Amino acid sequence: MMALDPKQSPRQVYTEVSDEKDDRAPGIYQRARLPNPDKIDLVEVYRYTTEIADLIKGVIDAAPALDMNDDWNLPTGVSKVGSGPKPNFRIEPDATRVFRRSMELAASLQGEARSRGGQVAILCLDYERFSTYYLAAEYQHSREVFVIRSRDDINKLRYMNRRIVFSMPEYVAGLPFDTVVLADANANLVPDGGFRGHSERNFPSELYLGISRAERRLEIIASKDCDGLSPYLSALAEQDLLLAA
Known part of the structure; x- marks a missing residue:
């Protein structure tokens, strides 16, 4: 049995998309050497709330169309968990305030998450800023924060x-958290210029992956000095899927 959600894999799904001819096998099943698979679409979601599911669907619908074969056109899941708080967003002036607000929010929501037997995670969408944030987290908040800097650190979670x-x-793909x-979630992560096409493929996948880690509560923070909230999310706020805190 193989469970597959290609939308969660920005590295393998989006960054390998190319306009050049691809001589590899055309479908994921052939590449996995599964000649006669029975394909089952799992569309009932028992992890996150209806509000988070609606936001995820909005991100998927807003993502740019990709020229990919039918193996990747998976149906959108439907939440069976029920209703919860609507996801919020806020905009802070700069990286320092984004980090501080993230820590404040996570700390304030930790008791609520624990009461449900869950955990809180702060997930950063900007790799360059994360490389600065995690140093501050390790030295300033070592007792409150557990840093995961790569997929190899996952096995350390028991500590x-x-x-x-x-x-x-990307480093916590497959892991659920009560609160995220x-x-x-900045607009400049899809910049104008020669690499825009790559960013337009990579960012929606990272965004989808980050949002779908949340089971119950989702708080989103953007930075004013990075052009504010991503247009992908601004459009969803206009649809009332995301509220200004």
Whole structure:
């Protein structure tokens, strides 16, 4: 049995998309050497609330169209968990305030998450800022925060002792958290210029992955000095799927 959600893999799904001819096998099943698979679409979601599911669907619908074969056109899941708080967003002036607000929010929501038997995670969407944030988290908040800097750190989670997880979405793929603070959902992560096409493929996947880590509560933070909230999310705020805090 193989479970597959290609939208969660920005490295393998989006960054390998190319206009050049691809001589590899055309479908994921052939590449996995599964000649006669029985494909089952799992569309009932028992992890996150209806409000988070609606936001995820909005991100998927807003993502640019990609020229990919039918293996990647997976149906959108429907939440069976029920209703919860609507995701919020806020805009802070700069990186320092984004980090401080992320820590404040995570700390204030930790008790609520623990009462449900869950954890809190701060997930950063900007790799360059994360490389600065995690140093501050390790030295200033070592007792409150457990930093995951790569996929290799996942096996260390048993030592976290209920601390707040500080990481990036890609490093915690597959892990659920009761509450997620998604930091630096910034407009400049899809910049104009020669690499815009790559960013337009990578960023929606990272955004989808970060949002879908949250089970119950989702707080999103953007930075004013990075052009504010990503247009992908601004459009969803206009649809009332995301509220200004």
